[in-house]
Amino acid sequence: MPTITMAQALNTALRDALTADENVVVFGEDVGALGGVFRVTDGLTSDFGEDRCFDTPLAESGIVGFAVGMAMAGFRPVVEMQFDAFAYPAFEQIVSHVAKIRNRTKGALSVPIVIRVPFAGGIGGVEHHCDSSEAYYAQTPGLKVVAPSTVSDAYTLLREAIDDPDPVIFLEPKRLYFSRADVELGAGPPIGKAAVRRQGRDATIVAYGPSASVALETAEAAAAEGRDLEVIDLRSIVPFDDETVMASVRKTGRCIVVQEAQGFAGVGAEVAARVQERCFHYLHAPVLRVSGFDIPYPPPKLERFHLPSVDRVLDSVERLQWNDTADTRWAVPV
């Protein structure tokens, strides 16, 4: 099997989609000759021609608004936002039009656009290059929001996103672009389905995107201390897979949500609320969140203090009110 990076898996997904459907077009700033700043669109212009993969003027709202029109003409645009915080000028187009056009028109029009957003931090990027913006999109009805954490999922989810009849915000964890895996790219679970990355019986860790590997590492470390943790990778934030998450928590009775984004009003808060609404009588402890702090994304020298680390997740594992360690019982601060 070939060893490939997540960036290469995404590139392959775009190639396969461009080959499979002549209506697929890729565009954005620097996606042509340069191949994208992360090389995800590498070689697409030379191999498929400028009609299929092309550079646009530097204007994010323009890119997304133009994609809306092209979708109305029958294309399936895949656009790149280059960096998370650079997508904010396109926010109005995304939330007021891309997300709503099906609803506004009672289904007469739809815009199957994929908006690729390299997101989150851990790469030592300067400001405006490391935001975790998933909650903004997840709060917007009409958008699907997905974030791969594995090389294999990067391919599968992107192919699915391009084929999806609805617009998809495709969040690519920057720090995983050059992670490698020996995989055959092909079929995988669909959008809307979470993956159980590790089976366990004592507690469930729910994570997605860049935090999924932190959760897995935590589970391995905890195993050494006798805690058998289950790890759920959401893969898809919208639609949300209640079934897989709840089945796991009902089995384990404990739950921690890990996210890199600031915690307040974030995806983790939503997961915690859903778990408590649905699994209250199965829980032995409050659902805990481990997240970034409620601060603007910090400068590179300080980011390690902000990002949820294995140690920080392990600390919260110990606060799950284990019956065998009464002294670690944890009370919610008033």
Next chain:
Amino acid sequence: MTLMEPVGAPQYQKFLPADHAVQYLDTAGELTESEARYPRPSDDRLVEMYRNMFLGRRFDQQATALTKQGRLAVYPSARGQDACQIAGAMCLRPTDWMFPTYRDSMALMARGIDQVELLGMLAGEWHCGYDPARYRSAPQCTPLATQLLHAAGVAYGENRKGRDTIALAFCGDGATSEGDFHEALNFAGVFKAPVIFLVQNNGFAISVPIAKQSAAPSLAHKGVGYGIGSEQVDGNDPVAMLAVMDEAARFVRAGNGPVIVEAQTYRIDAHTNADDPTRYRDAGEVEKWLGRDPLARLEKYLREKGLFDDDAAAALAAEAEASASALREGMNAERPADPTDLFRYVFAEPTPQLREQQAQVEAELAAESEEH
């Protein structure tokens, strides 16, 4: 020092704004002696233009009345901008795309959209009452200037598909201050999209006058900076409006890239029924613009040329009254809304969460009907 190649001006020279607006009829409806830069529309087209404007005016009046009766949540009148709207609708083929704003109801009516459907949004029934795909007319856009990018994209996309289709996007003077206006002109120019941007400069963005909106010599001049064709026209002169729009449609359809047309006009009524224009403009100004009424101007011209007479006027008035009466009847009829529609059009397939929420509403409805 940078050496630059001279810009290839001739390709858009035909559409380059003069220092004054194109005009064929003066405010009294007399032919002007201005240089005819664009072919004058045929007599038949001008008669059709008058008919559409007359029906549009009556529709606008009826919709305003329906708002006062509480049938519509709000209605932004287009009175005074009749010529701009009708010329915009008439320069298109049925296969072309139109991108209207909330004020462009007359243009949508001239597009052949059922009037009750057309008012569905303002009646609070759904965000777009008509089928945009069927009428090739996008939903009326409330955010300013966002639709201009959609028009550029669809025009480029249709062209890429090898179809002989153009797009027309309406916007107002206020919208020219928005970022999307500039991104749309730039994208359309770079990609040579066959799109017409029709700016209806009606003097005010709610209460803010054009002098506080732009320091440009005209809004049409904004096209020059993007390398696209541009023109300014007397928006209350129906002959000039139709002449320029017809030529703009021919120009973009021929592959010359986009055009921006600024129609200089005036909103006679308030921004919407919720607005109080006496706070920001004086009655004298409104009087002056009432004297430039596009309907009166064209009617006078048509009568003098023997293309319109009292009999035709009576027939047209009767048609307009019948149309208004049908609209009243349609708007007064009970049109029940289906609460489960709330969940039906969010995604192609509802998510499990939406299915749960729909079940909740259905249970509430069932409980309600048991009570009654």
